[in-house]
Amino acid sequence: MRAHAFRLTPGTDLRAELERLTQTHALRAACILSGVGSLTRAHLRMPGAAGDPEAFATFVEPLEIVSLAGTLGPDGLHVHISLARADGACVGGHLAPGCIVNTTAELVIGELPDTEFRRRLDPATGYAELSVQPRRSEGDPPAS
């Protein structure tokens, strides 16, 4: 596993920056190893039962990032976050666009060298779910 570390600066959109880093570093299978920092605003998708419409919540207040986890690859990312509020109580959910860095976010991302993360629609869930594949080298013919 190869690790990459980054500091994000105030005003950065956390999800957009993870997407940008995935592209810039051509990450074909990676995960978040550690993430700390703070947000001024969070926009999260909430858990729901199958068939429910998607629900989102927005928190506009100083928040500490207390956990950040998930997978990154060429077909997209799947990242969850939890955040401490001013009284310490934690809120969390699925990282959506609109989570804005307050003072900093320190990220360490781990790259799996022999693996490729793809996402394919799983009819059982309705989502593009993670498929863990051996990494094809540059010269291989495209998958059919």
Added chain:
Amino acid sequence: MRAHAFRLTPGTDLRAELERLTQTHALRAACILSGVGSLTRAHLRMPGAAGDPEAFATFVEPLEIVSLAGTLGPDGLHVHISLARADGACVGGHLAPGCIVNTTAELVIGELPDTEFRRRLDPATGYAELSVQPRRSEGDPPAS
């Protein structure tokens, strides 16, 4: 460190699957690097003071996995989890059997190549606590 990635499917018991993966991949010292996904049901052991009887809590509702951490080895696993509820509020504790995957769980597990995790009863705590040891090669005589 060598990394392994897995996608768990709906209905899987998260703790039982972590135990099965530890056995199948003969993990002698590993930890959870990143975990995201969702549960339909959580069964967690709650924190308690020394000498208290063990207490458990069950949550039967859509939950997002926002953190998953801990160690895996031949003498068992020690994993804690936190989960976001429908309003974003987080609950957590010690992962017990009975945590059931909703749509998916994406896990990245890191294996420490030169290390062996054993667990031995610590009279100070009453639990089988982690002992970090150098990994013995296959041909070594058994430890006394």
Added chain:
Amino acid sequence: MRAHAFRLTPGTDLRAELERLTQTHALRAACILSGVGSLTRAHLRMPGAAGDPEAFATFVEPLEIVSLAGTLGPDGLHVHISLARADGACVGGHLAPGCIVNTTAELVIGELPDTEFRRRLDPATGYAELSVQPRRSEGDPPAS
């Protein structure tokens, strides 16, 4: 990435021990990969808006460590934690001195071999923020 694992024993101050491990193992760029365990007491810095005086909260009760994340290096550490209370509800924040291990804390720390974490005052935030640098070898002249 090279991984180090540790078990902390009852009564240990978690932040002081992370600082001691960073010095003892001469960690020049590391992050927490996984952390589980329990505390008898937590002392956390709470999120705040820019310019607010720093606020702290103390929890003296059995707590489970459900997430622990952050970076370690020669200029200091930046670690956030979240904890489950007796009813499962989670609280979290910036790890301050005074978080005391109950029965155990199991830590896996990952070291980035080619990287050096430094911290320099960022006038935009007022904090010594992470700077990710290539690691200088022992024989290099000091940075100006």
